[in-house]
Amino acid sequence: MPAAPTKPASFQDLILTLQAYWADKGCAILQPYDMEVGAGTLHPATVLRALGPKPWRAAYVQPSRRPADARYGENPNRLGHYYQYQVILKPNPPDLQDLYLGSLKAIGIDDTVHDIRFVEDDWENPTVGAWGLGWEVWCDGMEVSQYTYFQQVGGLDVHPVSGELTYGLERLAMYVFGVDNVYELPFNAPDSPTPLTYGDVFLGNEVQQSHFNFEQSDVEMLLRWFADCENQSNSLREAGFPLPAYDYALKASHTFNLIDARGAISPTERQAYIARVRDLARGAAALYAEQEAGAS
Amino acid sequence: MPELLLELFSEEIPARMQARAEADLGAALEAKLAEAGLKHGAVSTWSGPRRLGVRVVDVAARSEDVREERKGPKLGAPEKAVAGFLRGAGLESIDQAEVRSDPKKGDFYVAVIETPGRKAEEIIAEAIPAIIRGFHWPKSMRTGTGELRWVRPLQRIVCVLGGKVVPFEVDGIASGNETEGHRVHGRGPYTVTGWADYQSQLEGEGHVLLTRAARRDLIEKQALALCKKSGLTLIEDKGLLEEVTGLAEWPVVILGDMDPAFLELPPEVIQLSMRTHQKYFAVEGEKTGQLAPNFIVVANIEASDGGVAIAAGNSRVLSARLDDARFFWENDKATGLEAMAPKLATIAFKEELGSIGDKVARVAALARELAPKVGADPDLAETAARLCKADLVSEMVYEFPELQGVMGRYYALEAGEPAEVANAIAEHYKPQGPSDAVPTAPVSIAVALADKLDTLVGFWAIGEKPTGSKDPFALRRAALGVVRIVLENEVRLNIIPDLVFSLRLNVLARNIAEQRKLAGRKASDNRGTAHRLTELAAEANELEARFRLGARVQAEERERLQDLLAFFADRLKQVLRDEGKRHDLIDAVFSLGEDDLVLIVKRVEALSDFLATEDGANLLAGYKRAANILKAEEKKDGVTYDGAPSPAKMTEPTERALLAAIESATAEVDGALAREDFEAAMGHLAKLRAPADHFFEQVMVNTDEASVRANRLNLLAALRAAVHKVADFSKIEG
16 A cells, blocks of 8 residues: 655645655646736746647646735635646646646645546636636635636637646645644744745735735736737737737736726726737637747 | 346546436347347436446347348340349349249349348447447547547446357446446445346445436435425425436435524525525425525435534535525615616617617516506505516626526515505516416516516517527517416407507617717717717607507508517417417408407307317308409409399299398397407307308309309308308418
């Protein structure tokens, strides 16, 4: 009988374990994208690299900012800024499910004690015109990952197909460490000379960012920014540069999220803004795909 | 004879798709074998989270030889005809054809085409890849660099016939004889030769219960036993049971618990949260009959710690879910239903018909109008209608749309509304389907009818009716709901005036919605807009006047109403047909213009009984004879006979007898109809049978004497009119 997997010692240890695991599986370990995004998928390493014929394997941590989810640091489960761990393998290897289960084992989830299930959940992100089939992965009834086989990105069929894994890191860590409040997670080793909790590192940020998101942001300025980002993205696309065009689509998207958190737009206007962001993101993705197909 | 075993092993198949896929796979294989002429015995199938399987016993070794004779042209026929024959029969030269003689037609060619039977292996090796490639999944995908579309990546294909692999390949996957078991408890692989060792290995060491029935029964049995041990009762949920049957290969039932403080939440919320988010069964205390602070979860492993960690983990997740629910519940209660209602103005119902807020205003007015007719208090009906959709803007219903109405009821009680109002809010969506019960409390009936009638009339007012199988707004269900509520509660309602009322509200609403939209633009910028606004305002004034004065039904209104009534008639027919009533009888009663559904049904029932009697059948025959003669003569003469028959012009005693019978029957039928005694009305009609029979036996309608003939035709018209008081017999078949 194999020994029960050992638990990581801290939040960062869990991340390092995943990094080492996926590095060992041949992934390029990338750094977080230096832009505000609402989900790790939006990193160009996933959404753009899923397009075109070239093989690709990457894994990275991505901070996700969701201004409307911020709770002034008062909610034990909800954060306006949190981390996702993203893995993309293109084409997806036939044993991706086993590789994924291996990663859970590596971070201390013993499958002889815990009930791991793959429950139908088809992923869709209309902003980037993407969808895929897959599952929510449940561990004892809790969703610990999203597992998707991309079928379309930027409104285009993708082939080869990429397998994408998203781990919600805080939630996963709370489960692994049996902690009910995210701010109590051990960030570094508890026996370190300076033991730090997740709250020591991020609580102040959550509180202040919440004030910014809901009270202090300058909506007039954000509206101008949105228009500027939109123009820049469009002109970059027209000039034939999909990568910076995509960056400015991301900027527009986050700016919209900030405006939305202030409740500053009516439901009808909201739909129109979402459509504008979608046009930017899809446009850049489509151009990227076109160039990739031409290059191969 | 050999057995065929097929297993398609894949990554996790969505639970909701498994049973259908299992059935489709079995049917597709049978169809392919039949097409190839390969005989076989019983076919059985199974399915689970990671596999679909089919077993076919007694598969013949070969398909049968087929011999076909095809007749060709005569000897010495033109070359072209011979060439065509050869081509069609697949022959290379005419020497391969036989020559037959016919004493009359002479000698001609016959091609004998013998198709030898094929080996079962060959047939199967062709059939299964075709089935896999053409298989229909509700949603399918490609994986890696492959081209095959399957529900999730297909990993293995087991295909053995008589113990040996039937070789073929689909998208890079070669068929084989190896399968896998449970991921944790016995992955294998296992080599199989047929059902016997497949089943014994998988269900043994492999820890996979193959059939849905086996897993379903096991889950049910374990859950019941576990409940019994703990003094609990399982709340049955067939849908959930089927779902969890598709989520575990080796089901292990575990009892978990939660903080009893959560029981302050409405039980519907707890149950739904358990069911939709977590796929748990709720349980009740055996003695209390109330929801217990426990749940049943079905795991897919026999955990080495006996399930302690699984129960604890699930319990934590449930707590987080219920914490959220409690947050919504408290917020909603703090907001209150009254404060929610105005927000409905921001939710679109249908662009042309305004917001849900607009709809609610119409429903409230209509419910008030309907209330006295269904025995409800008008004030309560109006209040209930005004609040009936308010919970749509509550946080709880945003999270759990299924709880619309249910939450409204709780929030209304919380706000101190009377129970009738609260219940009407919960019940006004009913009936939601053919098996759902209809509301029976008067206030609930008023609001349920008003809501449905408003929807129907609104959509008719903007000309959006269901077509064919397309009915995106479930208008058929709404109309069927109206019919069932009225019939099952015996609500006496002349529906036309209420439809008129509702139609006017809707047309007015449509006008106002357009005004609102146009007012959003700057009227001064656009002369067309300004003009249209003036037009709309004038129209609105007229509509309002019509509304206030209760003006008579206008032509354009009548047209819409007739069409909508016919839609109701179709639903009524559906209800009656399900009860075994003849559709032609419904038509016969409907065409009288009756709009009281309860009376229509009574009439149909009486008519149905009457026609089953000898008198009824004979009267129908007599009526048809009279009607046919009238139809023919009226066409010939270009007139309609509807004058009063004159006794002075009668030459035969049977004529006078018939007239006397019609006169007396008419008076009696009128009396019976006024009393709504349809049986008696039919009985009085029955008295016409003998005089009508005698008349036809002894009198020729078409005589040379024009005035006598016209008088006789008027007499037949009087008979027709008398019968039509009860039903339009011309619509009755037979």
